[in-house]
Amino acid sequence: GFVLYYAEHKLVACNRLYRELYHLSTDVMRPGTSFEEILKYGLDHGQYIEAIGREEEWLTERLAEHNSADTEIEQPLADGRWLQIVERKTRDGGRVGLRVDITKIKQQQQTLDRMTRTDDLTGLLNRRGLIDVLTSLSENLRSGQRLVIFQVDLDRFKTINDFRGHAAGDQM
Numbered sequence: 620g621f622v623l624y625y626a627e628h629k630l631v632a633c634n635r636l637y638r639e640l641y642h643l644s645t646d647v648m649r650p651g652t653s654f655e656e657i658l659k660y661g662l663d664h665g666q667y668i669e670a671i672g673r674e675e676e677w678l679t680e681r682l683a684e685h686n687s688a689d690t691e692i693e694q695p696l697a698d699g700r701w702l703q704i705v706e707r708k709t710r711d712g713g714r715v716g717l718r719v720d721i722t723k724i725k726q727q728q729q730t731l732d733r734m735t736r737t738d739d740l741t742g743l744l745n746r747r748g749l750i751d752v753l754t755s756l757s758e759n760l761r762s763g764q765r766l767v768i769f770q771v772d773l774d775r776f777k778t779i780n781d782f783r784g785h786a787a788g789d790q791m
Contacts, residue, residue: 620633620634620636620637620638620639620640620641620717620718620719621633621634621636621637621715621716621717621718622634622637622714622715622716622717622718623709623713623714623715623716624654624713624714624715624716625713626711626712626713627653628653628654628655628685628686628714629650629651629652629653629654630648630649630650630651630652630653630654630657631650631713632650633648636718637718640700640702640718640720641657641661641666641718643660643661643664643665643666643697644657644660644661644664644666646660647660654682654685654714655678655682658678658681658682659678662674662677662678665697666696666697667681667694667696667697668695668696668697669694669695671697684706685706685714688707688708689706689707689708690704690705690706690707690716691703691704691705691706692704693721693725695725699722700720700722701720701721701722701724701725702718702719702720702721703718703719703721704716704717704718705717705719735747735748736748736751740789753766753768773791776788776791779791
């Protein structure tokens with residue numbers, strides 16, 4: 620999606636794809652509407668998932684990003700899609716921006732992350748996933764709290780797989 624703003628952050632134009640990407644804000648995407656008004660409309664309609672519960676703070680952050688010289692951010696939307704936002708200042712002080720739907724890339728990253736942290740067979744955390752969870756838990760302990768770990772080890776488990784087969788090991 621393509622968008623262009625005047626130096627006063629008023630919308631000049633945006634293409635059909637931009638409107639489709641931000642479909643909840645289409646009603647206010649008219650030339651002359653400010654970037655802030657468009658964001659507020661989207662906030663009112665629940666378009667920005669990371670803003671829920673912190674709308675004013677998110678709006679301030681997003682406006683600051685929009686006002687910076689160059690902006691490159693990833694934005695999750697409430698409908699599960701992810702957008703790559705690239706914005707640049709124009710010579711006259713306006714802004715030109717592109718939005719690219721990167722949802723498939725984000726889904727692939729999440730799948731790979733899940734695969735590196737879980738066992739394929741059981742879906743349970745593997746060693747890496749368990750270490751990450753335990754580290755997070757231990758870092759968030761309040762004063763006086765303790766973390767207790769209980770470990771179960773199956774002796775001669777490899778023997779079960781070798782002599783009874785992997786189906787028996789899987790069942791075990």
